[in-house]
Amino acid sequence: MTLFILCFVLFLVGLYGVLTRKNIIKIFIGLSFMEFSTFLFLVLIGYIEGGIAPIISKNITNPVYVDPLPQAMVLTAIVIALAANSMLLAIAIKIYKKYGTFDIRKISNLKG
Amino acid sequence: MEIILSIVLIFMIIGALFALHARDLLSALISCGIVGYGLVICFLLLKAPDLAIVQIVVETITLIIMIAVVLDSTRHELKKTAIERKWKSLINSKALVNVLITVIIGIVLLYSFRLAITHLNPFGEHTLRMSEAYLYGGADKTGSANLVTGILFDFRGYDTFGEATILFTAAIGVLTVLRIKGRK
Incomplete structure (x- = not known):
């Protein structure tokens, strides 16, 4: 329970960063915090006390494995997050080249 | 286990708060690295070695790209405009409204989070449902010792x-x- 709430606090910190910071890089950092907390939450759900990593070994008798399904899903999610983050950074580079600043208040050419 | 994980998580939260408030963008990125590599430690403690490997690679790549982006720029945190400085000095009705909205949103989020985790098993007492088939037949069906x-x-x-x-x-x-070259 404590761990779930701490995970949620990390998510809230990321949300706070996205909502209040004016720098594009800081917004990006806040977004990545939200991603991290979600990954951690999903892996926390699949953990079994006293379990071992889900790698089959003949030497261990009566093994208890942790749930491999959330781990596989989170592995996919991490790679997709990398793709989304690199896209965001490319746009940040373009914005800096065009406006000379990371300040979202100065980027006023976006109309409509 | 739960205590060690909590300590790592609190460390990560402190790093995250520092990253959002750092003056220099470079130190903000380094603090972002604290959170990413803390996540690696959490994955290792939670018995997920594949995830830890992937996260280390992804975090390193992202950090390198971000430092390359930031080193080309001015690096400094943006200065506050005159209006924002005025808001800080005197508490007017607008600030009160903002704080009220924040508190209401926080309460709603916390309530929905509590609602969401009431039906979850407590930490460490997960029951396998669909992974049972993967766990007890997966190695024979796929021929892979690593189930993930x-x-x-x-x-x-x-x-x-x-x-x-x-x-x-x-x-x-x-x-x-x-x-592409943008329109000037």
Whole structure:
């Protein structure tokens, strides 16, 4: 329970960063915090006390494995997050080249 | 286990708060690295070695790209405008409204989070439902000793195929965005 709430606090910190910071890089950092907390939450759900990593070994008798399904899903999610983050950074580079600043208040050419 | 994980998580939260308030963008990125590598430690403690490896690689790549972006720029945190400085000095009715909205949103989020985790098992007492088939037949069916790779590339191969498509699309998108010349 404590761990779930701490995970949620990390998510809230990321949300706070996205909502209040004016720098594009800081917004990006806040977004990545939200991603991290979600990954951690999903892996926390699949953990079994006293379990071992889900790698089959003949030497261990009566093994208890942790749930491999959330781990596989989170592995996919991490790679997709990398793709989304690199896209965001490319746009940040373009914005800096065009406006000379990371300040979202100065980027006023976006109309409509 | 729970205590060690809590300590690492609190450390990560402190790093995250520092990253959002750092004056220099470079130190903000280094603090972002604290959170990412803390996540690696959490994954290792939670018995997920594959995730830890992937996270280390992804975090390092992201950190290098971000430092390359930031080193080209002015690096300093943006200065506050005159209006914002005035807001800080005197508490007017607008600030009160903002704080009220924040508190209401926080309460709503916390309530929905509590609602969401009431039906979850407590930490460490997970019951296997659908993974049971993967755990007790997966090694024979896929021939892979590592069950995570077995699930990723065999049972859920289409999922991984979609992931590869997304990666490819993102690579094309980055190339396109960086190559075009914007209208002046």
